[in-house]
Amino acid sequence: NIRGMSHKIVNLRVRDVRFPTSLEQHGSDAMHTDPDYSAAYVVLDTDSGLKGFGLTFTLGKGTEIVLCAVKALAGLVIGKSLQEIVSNFRGFYRLLTSDGQMRWLGPEKGVIHLATAAVLNAVWDLWARAEGKYHAMYLSIQDPKQIVSCIDFRYITDVLTEEEALDILVKAQEGKKQREDQMLKEGYPAYTTSCAWLGYSDQQLKQLCSDGLKSGWTRFKVKVGADLEDDIRRCCLIRKMIGPSSTLMIDANQRWDVAEAISWVSRLAEVKPLWIEEPTSPDDILGHAAISKALAPLGIGVATGEQCHNRVMFKQFLQASALQFVQIDSCRLGSVNENLAVLLMAYKFQVPVCPHAGGVGLCELVQHLILFDYICVSADLRNRMCEYVDHLHEHFTSPVVIQDAHYMPPKDPGYSCEMLEESVNRHEYPEGDIWKQEIKK
Amino acid sequence: NIRGMSHKIVNLRVRDVRFPTSLEQHGSDAMHTDPDYSAAYVVLDTDSGLKGFGLTFTLGKGTEIVLCAVKALAGLVIGKSLQEIVSNFRGFYRLLTSDGQMRWLGPEKGVIHLATAAVLNAVWDLWARAEGKYHAMYLSIQDPKQIVSCIDFRYITDVLTEEEALDILVKAQEGKKQREDQMLKEGYPAYTTSCAWLGYSDQQLKQLCSDGLKSGWTRFKVKVGADLEDDIRRCCLIRKMIGPSSTLMIDANQRWDVAEAISWVSRLAEVKPLWIEEPTSPDDILGHAAISKALAPLGIGVATGEQCHNRVMFKQFLQASALQFVQIDSCRLGSVNENLAVLLMAYKFQVPVCPHAGGVGLCELVQHLILFDYICVSADLRNRMCEYVDHLHEHFTSPVVIQDAHYMPPKDPGYSCEMLEESVNRHEYPEGDIWKQEIKK
Numbered sequence: 030n031i032r033g034m035s036h037k038i039v040n041l042r043v044r045d046v047r048f049p050t051s052l053e054q055h056g057s058d059a060m061h062t063d064p065d066y067s068a069a070y071v072v073l074d075t076d077s078g079l080k081g082f083g084l085t086f087t088l089g090k091g092t093e094i095v096l097c098a099v100k101a102l103a104g105l106v107i108g109k110s111l112q113e114i115v116s117n118f119r120g121f122y123r124l125l126t127s128d129g130q131m132r133w134l135g136p137e138k139g140v141i142h143l144a145t146a147a148v149l150n151a152v153w154d155l156w157a158r159a160e161g162k163y164h165a166m167y168l169s170i171q172d173p174k175q176i177v178s179c180i181d182f183r184y185i186t187d188v189l190t191e192e193e194a195l196d197i198l199v200k201a202q203e204g205k206k207q208r209e210d211q212m213l214k215e216g217y218p219a220y221t222t223s224c225a226w227l228g229y230s231d232q233q234l235k236q237l238c239s240d241g242l243k244s245g246w247t248r249f250k251v252k253v254g255a256d257l258e259d260d261i262r263r264c265c266l267i268r269k270m271i272g273p274s275s276t277l278m279i280d281a282n283q284r285w286d287v288a289e290a291i292s293w294v295s296r297l298a299e300v301k302p303l304w305i306e307e308p309t310s311p312d313d314i315l316g317h318a319a320i321s322k323a324l325a326p327l328g329i330g331v332a333t334g335e336q337c338h339n340r341v342m343f344k345q346f347l348q349a350s351a352l353q354f355v356q357i358d359s360c361r362l363g364s365v366n367e368n369l370a371v372l373l374m375a376y377k378f379q380v381p382v383c384p385h386a387g388g389v390g391l392c393e394l395v396q397h398l399i400l401f402d403y404i405c406v407s408a409d410l411r412n413r414m415c416e417y418v419d420h421l422h423e424h425f426t427s428p429v430v431i432q433d434a435h436y437m438p439p440k441d442p443g444y445s446c447e448m449l450e451e452s453v454n455r456h457e458y459p460e461g462d463i464w465k466q467e468i469k470k
Numbered sequence: 471n472i473r474g475m476s477h478k479i480v481n482l483r484v485r486d487v488r489f490p491t492s493l494e495q496h497g498s499d500a501m502h503t504d505p506d507y508s509a510a511y512v513v514l515d516t517d518s519g520l521k522g523f524g525l526t527f528t529l530g531k532g533t534e535i536v537l538c539a540v541k542a543l544a545g546l547v548i549g550k551s552l553q554e555i556v557s558n559f560r561g562f563y564r565l566l567t568s569d570g571q572m573r574w575l576g577p578e579k580g581v582i583h584l585a586t587a588a589v590l591n592a593v594w595d596l597w598a599r600a601e602g603k604y605h606a607m608y609l610s611i612q613d614p615k616q617i618v619s620c621i622d623f624r625y626i627t628d629v630l631t632e633e634e635a636l637d638i639l640v641k642a643q644e645g646k647k648q649r650e651d652q653m654l655k656e657g658y659p660a661y662t663t664s665c666a667w668l669g670y671s672d673q674q675l676k677q678l679c680s681d682g683l684k685s686g687w688t689r690f691k692v693k694v695g696a697d698l699e700d701d702i703r704r705c706c707l708i709r710k711m712i713g714p715s716s717t718l719m720i721d722a723n724q725r726w727d728v729a730e731a732i733s734w735v736s737r738l739a740e741v742k743p744l745w746i747e748e749p750t751s752p753d754d755i756l757g758h759a760a761i762s763k764a765l766a767p768l769g770i771g772v773a774t775g776e777q778c779h780n781r782v783m784f785k786q787f788l789q790a791s792a793l794q795f796v797q798i799d800s801c802r803l804g805s806v807n808e809n810l811a812v813l814l815m816a817y818k819f820q821v822p823v824c825p826h827a828g829g830v831g832l833c834e835l836v837q838h839l840i841l842f843d844y845i846c847v848s849a850d851l852r853n854r855m856c857e858y859v860d861h862l863h864e865h866f867t868s869p870v871v872i873q874d875a876h877y878m879p880p881k882d883p884g885y886s887c888e889m890l891e892e893s894v895n896r897h898e899y900p901e902g903d904i905w906k907q908e909i910k911k
Contacts (some may be wrong), residue, residue, distance in 0.1 A: 091574075
């Protein structure tokens with residue numbers, strides 16, 4: 030038992046929480062022009078009184094579909110104890126992802142996998158809270174064997190076996206304490222996407238870059254892909270603002286076909302981007318490989334992952350040298366369980382992990398995964414940084430803390446995605462006050 | 471206008487229809503042990519009184535999630551006229567699959583894409599009915615330019631451009647009339663999966679094979695993957711029953727990892743299977759390529775596709791020589807629009823198309839696609855056949871007609887997936903009589 034209690038899950042509640050971000054073009058990119066950052070927000074109630082909070086991120090419309098999927102999974106969760114789940118976490122992951130009837134709706138992709146992430150994120154939150162530790166720390170004090178037992182190796186053993194995974198974790202025990210102390214003191218390096226959404230005016234871009242530099246940011250990401258001449262102008266403007274020693278990344282959000290990606294990004298080589306993110310379809314492994322190969326001579330890498338739907342896809346992106354930066358997502362993959370598999374595969378291929386964050390709650394969640402990656406897997410900060418977007422943190426009970434462009438490790442127990450009850454009530458769709466007002470307009 | 475009318479869509483209804491097939495182990499395989507063949511069933515009402523019927527296939531639990539997704543798409547459909555849709559069908563496809571907010575839930579995969587298929591299948595049904603032709607015939611009398619205008623080439627232009635697609639269709643105009651006459655007379659070759667579900671006893675297997683042979687079947691598929699010794703015994707039994715000149719295929723429904731697939735199937739080489747179907751994860755393009763390469767010396771091909779979620783994945787399977795048989799599905803891909811892209815890419819790579827069917831309504835739908843493939847694209851029957859399963863056809867107003875192990879072209883106007891109103895009422899979940907009785911038990 031966990032500190033004397035089994036924490037039986039007696040109820041699972043899920044709510045549709047939406048923020049009207051589209052009104053001010055926050056988050057706008059070449060493919061998602063009017064996102065309302067939203068979440069399917071899950072609360073687990075246990076017989077001990079302890080609660081677990083989890084979410085999956087969405088863009089507004091359709092969040093109700095994810096809620097429906099969470100409700101379909103609830104029957105597999107309610108009645109189980111935390112103790113029972115974590116003593117065979119691989120089995121529990123398999124139970125949620127391989128139900129003989131629901132598997133057809135994925136498998137392990139799209140709506141049903143987003144719902145799985147929301148549920149499992151809440152379970153991981155519950156587990157860390159039960160142990161009274163913040164999640165990354167709780168993960169990092171676990172026995173490597175226990176960590177490996179959370180991972181479903183199905184379909185990835187041709188690249189990573191359980192034994193290899195264990196070996197990586199055991200070797201990384203060395204220096205773990207120092208790295209944890211370092212993180213507590215310095216934090217994990219971050220980059221900002223807040224300065225250059227596609228819908229912003231030049232005046233806004235300049236002001237935000239200037240503010241960003243003053244706050245210590247040295248790594249900036251710019252949205253591109255709608256219009257080439259406009260991209261050149263905006264990227265040159267930003268490169269001029271941030272200077273040659275700062276890092277610039279560009280993000281096309283899947284706008285192009287393969288040949289177009291290569292020619293378009295080649296035209297932007299003059300601004301010296303570190304990477305082009307999501308140049309084409311998130312499913313196109315071979316396409317990303319072709320783009321990687323073509324852009325390598327220009328010194329531009331390819332980054333992708335926020336819509337890479339499971340570990341089998343990440344496995345192939347790594348096998349095919351189709352990416353040079355792995356952008357894990359805390360809500361697209363099957364929670365910590367599946368992210369652990371991807372962190373370990375990325376380590377094996379020696380490709381740096383630079384997580385996707387932003388939206389609502391993604392920074393709060395993914396900071397734990399990247400801290401764990403540094404402390405317990407990669408032991409390496411070269412070419413590594415975690416995305417940061419300065420939005421909606423005020424709705425969380427333990428918002429991320431950024432100091433000098435670094436994520437400072439969280440202090441409160443859990444996985445950091447509990448939202449303020451008042452925020453949830455106000456933003457619940459369509460009954461919350463915010464939406465009642467919007468609908469009236 | 472289409473025969474003088476615009477056929478404005480004034481309503482979209484969707485119903486959850488489930489058949490309790492798990493009670494008798496019909497459809498059981500290594501990963502889906504208790505499927506209840508089901509459908510999200512869509513009816514479009516128009517102002518002309520004409521209706522369009524479409525569906526997407528599911529396995530029972532979770533069908534309500536697909537319904538929820540169909541309802542989320544309905545707003546993009548209601549109010550549009552058939553005339554308006556088909557005059558820019560590519561644009562309409564893009565509208566459904568690239569909504570700035572809902573795209574996040576896919577894109578083009580899982581629940582949201584299954585829902586897209588159900589809606590678009592109903593639109594294609596409506597179109598053929600409006601023209602008073604059965605669907606395949608209606609497709610085949612269209613101008614190649616019109617056909618190409620239905621396809622979204624986004625993300626596939628590195629393999630197939632619009633010009634190449636048009637060129638293939640124009641060249642295949644030659645001999646079209648003869649092939650259509652041939653199909654009307656002989657039908658399209660089929661194989662049966664009805665004889666060897668995993669849950670059946672040896673006695674059942676023998677009886678069904680014997681019955682199958684008597685009805686003229688010469689191509690049989692067997693489910694494998696749960697237990698090697700049991701597979702060897704069952705496959706040998708069936709090979710003995712059907713003789714050396716009949717064709718045997720085996721299907722593992724994603725049960726294995728890559729290395730295990732190779733070793734397991736090698737052990738089954740003695741029964742001379744034409745193909746191993748779904749040896750591993752449907753997402754694992756490179757895995758399938760490795761398996762294809764390893765099994766080629768044994769004369770065993772790899773078939774996959776029923777869970778291949780979009781044209782971008784099929785593109786890569788073809789690029790990587792990861793399959794030797796393309797198994798399109800009428801409900802997993804984005805309806806006819808996306809299947810047309812896959813048929814044309816398969817033709818370009820000269821890989822035969824052998825559709826997935828069975829379930830409920832899949833035979834009714836896919837027969838149109840494979841007839842079109844032969845008449846207007848491939849002009850080739852070598853190594854080609856369409857799956858057939860002898861279940862649930864009695865619930866349709868125009869069930870498939872099988873003669874001498876061939877699909878005979880349908881005669882009624884439309885896409886053949888209108889269900890009998892009484893069947894829908896009885897099997898609607900959970901209110902229908904069938905389910906009220908089941909729940910009582």
